Amino acid sequence: MKTLTEDDFRAGYRKAQLIDVREPNEYEGGHILGARNIPLSQMKQRHKEIRPDKPVYLYCQNTVRSGRAAQLLRKKGVQDLYTLKGGYKQWTGKIKTKK
Template sequence: MALQKISVLGIVNIVLLVILLAIIGNQLYLWLKGRKVAKIVENDEFKKGMHRAQLIDLREKDNFNAGHIMGARNIPFGQFRVMKDSIRKDMPVYLYDQGKSLSTRVAIKLHKDGYQDIYILKSGFERWDGRVKKSK
């Protein structure tokens, strides 16, 4: 009986380890791929280029309305597929979300569709130190 408990615990541990490795592998893939298809920039560089680009906030509408970077357009990640065609290919695309994980995923999708000039705010809106606008 004790051998069966050890065996079951061993299997559970192996399954958990495989899941953990899959999650880590996925995050590593996104990080590497994101760096390949987009330039990840700090606040200062983001501020310099965003005025000549399409500035897109990927957070949900409620978060956008609570505060967003001045001049940003809201395309929530959940609606990205539907609204993607409104993004021009002939202009730089500046992306941000709360951190940078959604921006990386969107950058990969945009790159697959032929977009070339893509920038991601490294620290996300969470650490943005520039001008912010709140919607009513």
């Protein structure tokens, strides 16, 4: 798993699977544009939704949960894993919120 700066994360996430591992209420409060919500608490049940043949970009609020999600996905055979340094709190790019 690689931890990427925001610039590197931004450069690659459009060609990857962008996964927000925070809980649904956090996701609805605001998330990176284009991200899918698969909370860490559901990752064991839902990991099959993630394609192992494409890069996976993970983020959470800080970096703790995305790191745990990456470990779980690696055990399930996903190799190309990246996390956002500083997490969503540090993100300055485009976001989407549910009104």
